Amino acid sequence: MTSDPVTPWGKGTSVVSIRQFDPLRVAELFALADRMGAGAEGVGALARGRIMATLFYEPSTRTRLSFEAAMLRLGGQVVSTENAASMSSAVKGESLADTVRIVSGYADVIVLRHHEAGAARLAAAAADVPVLNAGDGPGEHPTQALLDAYTIVRRTGRLDHLRVALVGDMAYGRTAHSLSLLLANYPGQTITFVAPDVARAPAALVAELRARGATVVESEDFGAAIADCDVLYMTRVQKERFPSPELYARAQGRFALDADALARLSPRAWILHPLPRLGELPEAVDADPRAVYFEQARNGVPIRMALLARALGAA
C-alpha cells in the first residue's frame, strides 16, 4: 500500500504522516467529520461487512477505543490484539512486516501503534490494506493532530494566524510533532515550543516548520508564552522514551498549569492536552471555561470515523 509519507491523503491511502494533509484535505476531512458527528443518513452502514484490525504494541486508552468505537459506529467490525508486544507473534520473533502482511489478509484496514519511529511507514509498505498510524514511537501521531486541529478550529473558528504554545516534552512528544507540522501549513503562525533543555524539539522539525513559513520560538519562559497565546497545548513528559532516569527527572515537572499559571494564561486561550496527563495539568483546571481537552478527546470519534470511511473507500 501507500508507503510514501507525502502521498496525499485520499481514498484507500494509508495515513503514515501528517505531511499527507494539505489545508484542502484537512478541510475535506473536517467536513466529513462534521457529517459523521451529526449522524448523517447512511453513516451507520458505511463500513458494513468490513473489518478493522488494531495492532497496538504500546499502551493506549483513547486512541484504540475511539478507533474501535468509530468503526462500530460506521457499522463495521473490529479484531484486536490487547497488547501486540506481549500477546502477538512478536514474542516469537515475528517481524512487524510479516505480522501486518498476515493481518492484511484478515482485515480491510489496520490501525497500528508501535514504539519505533518509522514503523507505520514500514507497515504501510508491507500491507495490502491501508495502515493508519496511531503513534510511531517518538515520531508522529497524525490522527491525533487532526482531532487536535478539529478542536482548535471549532473553538477559534480558524487554523491560520494563531499563536500556539506547545509545552512539555517536545523531543519525544509525537503529538506535538504532528500538530506543529499541520499548523505550519497555514499562514501567520507563531509556534512557541516551551520545553526543558533535555526535551527540546528536534532541530530538523524546527527547520521544517520555518521552511513552511511559521515563526518558531524555542523558550523555557512558560509565563511569557502563556500570557499571549490562542492555544495552549500541554503535554506529558514521555518517561518511557527518555534515555535515562536522570534526564527524565530533569524534564519532569518543569512546567505546570498551576493556579498561578492559570491566572496568567491569556483569557482568549483554549487549553488542550492529548492526555493522559500528569502533574502538568492539575484537575483543578478542569472547571476552567478555557479547558477543552475532554471535548478534544471526544472529537477523536468523528475524526476517526471520517478517516476510516475514507481509508475503506466508503466516503
Ligand code: NCD
Ligand atoms: C498520546 C500518545 O500516545 O502519543 N496519547 C494519545 O494518543 N492521546 C500522548 C501521550 O502518551 O503522552
